[in-house]
Amino acid sequence: MLARQPAYRPQNFDPAALPFQQVSWVEGRDAKTASTEIADLKLDLVLTLVSSVLPDQIVASLRFGEWRFSFANATFEGTDWSGYAGVIEDRPATEMRIDIRRGGPAQVTNLVAAAFNTKFSAARNADFIKERAVTLVMRELRRLAETGRIEPSYHRLPQVLRSDPPSDWQLLQYARRLSIKLVARIVQAMRVKLGGGVAVWTLFVGEGSPHDFDPHKAVEIPPDKDEIRADPFMLEHEGETYLFYEAYAPGDGKAHIAVSRLVGNRLERLGIALNCAHHLSYPFIFRHDGQLFMMPETNQARRLEIWRCLEFPLRWELHSTALEGLSSADSSLTLFDGRWWLMTNLSDFHAYEDHCSELHIFEVDGPDLKTVVTHRNNPVVIDSTVARNGGRPFVQNGKLFRPSQRNEFGVYGYALNIMEIEKIDLDTFRERCIRTITPDFSPGLVACHHLDAAGGRYVMDGMLGRSRQSPQ
Structure with missing residues (x-):
């Protein structure tokens, strides 16, 4: 409700017509065999949306490495906490970055970073950042396709490290503040409807x-x-x-x-x-x-x-x-x-x-x-x-x-x-x-x-x- 996300209906492509190919790979499987199979696919890069990382042997076979979104680091035991830290800690803006693991052994470098005005709701904060991540990664992929080389951003933010999920006490405090903000928003909406506010x-x-x-x-x-x-x-x-x-x-x-x-x-x-x-x-x-x-x-x-x-x-x-x-x-x-x-x-x-x-x-x-x-x-x-x-x-x-x-x-x-x-x-x-x-x-x-x-x-x-x- 607070994220305000309607169902996505693509206007420029048909998802059913896209040439997807399922690659069977399970974490813990022999990395050498898996990397050989992935190398045969001649993949340029992998976009990683989960907290786990690819084995170094697989990363070494990727021409442009593994691209990792920072919000994936805030997933714990199947729960996405990526929007909470920015709201709970009252950050002026919430950072989002794409880092690249590349080479063998894999080295991490920053591709691009951005910051976005922190929303009043953690769910909205997370969904807004992920929506902007689409624009960000599409721009970088387009640039890579045109130039054939990785061009890191000119300005880089400090690397975002994995953080623990919020404690029960932090969630209670968050719920209290969120309730106050929701009441204030309802009052404001009523004032506007009555011609003021x-x-x-x-x-x-x-x-x-x-x-x-x-x-x-x-x-x-x-x-x-x-x-x-x-x-x-x-x-x-x-x-x-x-x-x-x-x-x-x-x-x-x-x-x-x-x-x-x-x-x-x-x-x-x-x-x-x-x-x-x-x-x-x-x-x-x-x-x-x-x-x-x-x-x-x-x-x-x-x-x-x-x-x-x-x-x-x-x-x-x-x-x-x-x-x-x-x-x-x-x-x-x-x-x-x-x-x-x-x-x-x-x-x-x-x-x-x-x-x-x-x-x-x-x-x-x-x-x-x-x-x-x-x-x-x-x-x-x-x-x-x-x-x-x-x-x-x-x-x-x-x-x-x-x-x-x-x-x-x-x-x-x-x-x-x-x-x-x-x-x-x-x-x-x-x-x-x-x-x-x-x-x-x-x-x-x-x-x-x-x-x-x-x-x-x-x-x-x-x-x-x-x-x-x-x-x-």
């Missing part, structure tokens, strides 16, 4: 660059009763500064894009820039060839949309679309070293439409989106602590930087990262985190997940805790 976001503005500004010096622009604001983007236009942002009021079923003039540290509301039948957010606004464009989040429409400004700031027309049928979120477009890059967070998950775990990039021809070329290793990032875009990419001193969300502690948009993109082309994507901004710069904040900057100023958003949810 929505997340309240507030804005902060200040001076400085994304590299080194001090958020403690930011000035808050609190929300109004009829307009809560998030995902702000700045635009300098004809000597004035404007903010485009996601706007909604308590009780609204969806959000629209609004625009205000930023005068000092206050907003002068101008109106609704864009409103559609579906939810809108993240109004990524940019200039190209003397024209203004906006690329809002339209994941409910199952396509990417770019709108062109007809009359600033309230009249826009649909200019181009792409990624038809896909659920994309928080998309950004940047021109770097003469090439246009589209960075977006896609979700095609089976049970969890979570846009926080995968970053996909494409080379495009600009806002016309007539040419969209997929990166060879999409998704280039699989990790909820760094994957989701958190604002406009920016260039400084010839280097490209990407704000990203840090989804941890079970909170959506808990913190902000500044990622330095060290290499980007259609074959490679490599970045590193150079800064993290946590929601401790203002009392009552529980999250901060978006940043934009222009003209020496910056704007951020922050989610208020219950004690401060009192819009002016």
Whole structure:
């Protein structure tokens, strides 16, 4: 019930038509005979989903070794405890890795590792991680098929060691905390149904660059009763500064894009820039060839949309679309070293439409989106602590930087990262985190997940805790 896993119905293949071949091998059987039989099958590798390991003689016959999922190490006497440790120990994120046993004698190396925002339920935590493991291993298998060689990930987490199952006392404590969380979720769902209980976001503005500004010096622009604001983007236009942002009021079923003039540290509301039948957010606004464009989040429409400004700031027309049928979120477009890059967070998950775990990039021809070329290793990032875009990419001193969300502690948009993109082309994507901004710069904040900057100023958003949810 808590894992929320519906029956899986494949759409792209027929399981009954796949050429499976049963290999009879029982643990404890003579390894030399078994390895000879397996060698005759000319297997490239084995994916191991159980806690036991293959004998070294069999591993030595595998061209690319035995690939082991870390969650398999948490299976004891037929019970899967893989999702419990992250919840019981209050881990900010739960790690998952694929390690390779290879050679003779077998040596263990890490292939790839990722971390995911810990869920409130251990069963959901385990199932979500296993669902992401499918995407992760398929990407690595595709890369192996194309290159013929194993390419370990650039960043590696410490090896996850086998741990004991939780004690009876830990399970009792877990059951108590889970019950409290379930009651809180039921109350929250009732509040939302009655037109309240929505997340309240507030804005902060200040001076400085994304590299080194001090958020403690930011000035808050609190929300109004009829307009809560998030995902702000700045635009300098004809000597004035404007903010485009996601706007909604308590009780609204969806959000629209609004625009205000930023005068000092206050907003002068101008109106609704864009409103559609579906939810809108993240109004990524940019200039190209003397024209203004906006690329809002339209994941409910199952396509990417770019709108062109007809009359600033309230009249826009649909200019181009792409990624038809896909659920994309928080998309950004940047021109770097003469090439246009589209960075977006896609979700095609089976049970969890979570846009926080995968970053996909494409080379495009600009806002016309007539040419969209997929990166060879999409998704280039699989990790909820760094994957989701958190604002406009920016260039400084010839280097490209990407704000990203840090989804941890079970909170959506808990913190902000500044990622330095060290290499980007259609074959490679490599970045590193150079800064993290946590929601401790203002009392009552529980999250901060978006940043934009222009003209020496910056704007951020922050989610208020219950004690401060009192819009002016």
